[in-house]
Structure formats: structure tokens, C-alpha cells
Amino acid sequence: MSDIITVIAPVNIAVIKYWGKRDEDLILPLNDSVSATLDTSIMCAKTSVCARADFKEDAIWLNGKKESFDSPRLQNCLGEIKLRAAAEKSVSEDFLQRKVHVCSENNFPTAAGLASSAAGYACLVTALAKLYKVKSDVSSIARLGSGSACRSVYGGFVRWHAGINPNGTDSVATQIVDSTHWPEMHALILVVGDTKKKTSSTVGMRIATQTSELLKHRVKYCVPERTEEIIQAIRQKDFPKFAEITMKDSNQFHAVALDSYPPCVYMTDVSHFIVDLIHKYNTASGSVKVAYTFDAGPNACLYLLKDEVPKVISLIKHVFPTSKPESFITGLSSGEEVLSPALMSISEPQVQDLIKYVIHTKVGEGPTEITDGSHLLNEAGLPKTE
16 A cells, blocks of 8 residues: 555635735734635646655655755644644654655646635645544645635635634634535636736735734724625525625725725726726625625636626626637636627627636645545656656
């Protein structure tokens, strides 16, 4: 039997945003956040790990390239897993001394506002936890890699508790409902840009925490109320309420980014056009049918119920013509629907290729161990070559 552990882990997209830290080293947030975990069959990180006595050094390969293992976040995650394993006496002292090899890849653009670090660190920590036979909750360890990674440790809808303890022991993720609770909830990710962003989330948060007056108001008054309201909407499957809170929170997050000094701009003209389009669509539909949310990047994530997908995809194709129609819609299969004159008239077609492609996905489960032998490491514990 192979000693290699391989795990896939999901992307999550927040509906109540995390922005700003109360402790940068421990990655403790200023406010609670809420997210949906997305289907790993469409987007995921995949990580293989193994630990052997003959390995000379800890080593990591990311998307086919060897990277330094010196990253403090990486070291913190491995160190905490080993401490937990030692406390639980889950493996021998000899095993704890072994060096590890890690090989990880994403099947979507890294650092393009698609929550790649969240999936990556949730995957790494889950794989290491299985390697060292750690049984306790690992969301607080995933948090040390990337804050939002703690939310990718669970499926369905997840809440990351900001906590109040200085050492961060109460800053953990908990599942609100699992992926079977609201199976009709789908998402369309509109990829506007897949290049690296100008201001990283880490830097953007630091500037906001130091300079934004709006952030203080958001943390104290807005987020606590919104968090409780959206959790209730999720439990009751109240889509209009869920959608309204999601859009308002996204708008406020980007307002905080603009309120920072100097300002951080993540959305583009195309992003703002999408916002306007969704409001017009909801007005023409007579009720709120689609919610938009934007992380720290230009890409839109549209939350909508399954029945609405064909109509919205038809609208996107009408408004955003593409030079690559065969690969424009990826992910889950989805039909199209003839648009009414009222919907056709809400926007003229724009210039070609403003949106690169669309990923159709849905709410899904948390990290899963892969047992079919499709490891990223070969029997020697090195990356498999293509």
C-alpha cells in the first residue's frame, strides 16, 4: 500500500467578506465571514504528501515548479500539524522527524481573485492531517496558511468566527449547513481577468486596517447584523434575502478598499458593468433572481438558483460576445433559454471578449481523500512528469 496521501479541496467564495486582520502573524480577522464551498469536480486544489526517512529536506512543488519551503505560512501549517500529532500521539516520534514532500496543483488560475490560496492551504492541511493521523478540527491550522482557507475545510455554507482570544484558539470555521441543504444553489464565475492582481489581499487589508474609517464602522455595526441575517436566509432558503445581503456586502467591501489610503481598486469597468447588468436583470424579472459578489479582483461570482441558470447564461452570451464560443461556458452542463424582448433590451451586446470564460458550478462538499492512486508524487516521492 502506498504511503502517499492525496486530497482534493474546494474553492470557497465569501458572501460576507473577510477584510482586515487583528493579528497578521496568526491571521486573525477583524470580523466573521460566511462563504459557500464550491463543487470540487469543477474547481479544486489537489495535493499529494508523503514523509520518509530517506528524504533529505522538506520540499514542495506547486503547479509543476519547485518552490521554497521557507515560507512562514507553510512552516506554520506543517509545524502546527506536527504539534497536534505529538499531542494526540497519533504517529511515532520517528515519523515526526521525517522530512516531507508536497506536490500541489490547481485546475484554475492562481492569484487571480479565484480563492486559489484558500483551496491550496485547505488541501495541504487536510492532506498533512491525514498523513500524521490528526483527528481534531484543522480549520484553525488552515487559517495559518491563508485566512479564508479555514472555510474550505468544510462543505456547504461555512462561517469563520473572528474570535476574541489573542492566541486565536476560538478563530475557527464551523459548518452552517451541508451541501445537501440547498442543492439548487448554483454559481457562475465570470472570469474578467486571470492575471495577478496589482495590490495583494495581504497588502490591501493592511492598508484598510490602518487607514479606513469605513472599515471600523463595517466591523462594529454592519457585519455582525448581516452575518446573523444571512445565516437565517441560508437556513430558510430565502434567496431574495440571501442575494440582497450578498450584493450589499460585496459593494461595501469594495467601498472599504476605495476608502483605504492610498485606495485599492480591484474591480474594473467590466466588473461595474456586470453589477449594473444584474440589477437590471433583477428589475426586469420582477424579483431578485441573481446575486453578484466580487472578491479582491475583477471576476464576478453570480449566485443563482438552478432554474435560473439557462436564462442567465443566454443573457451573458448575448451581452458578452466571445471569439471562442466552444470553450466560453465551462463546468457543469447547462442549457439556454430564449430571452424575452424585455430581457434582450436591458443591454446591447458589448465588444468581443470582455469576459474570457464562464465557470458554471454549484455548492459542494469539503476536502476529500483520493483513493484511486492518481497521486501527484511517484513512488520515489518526486513529482510525476507529464
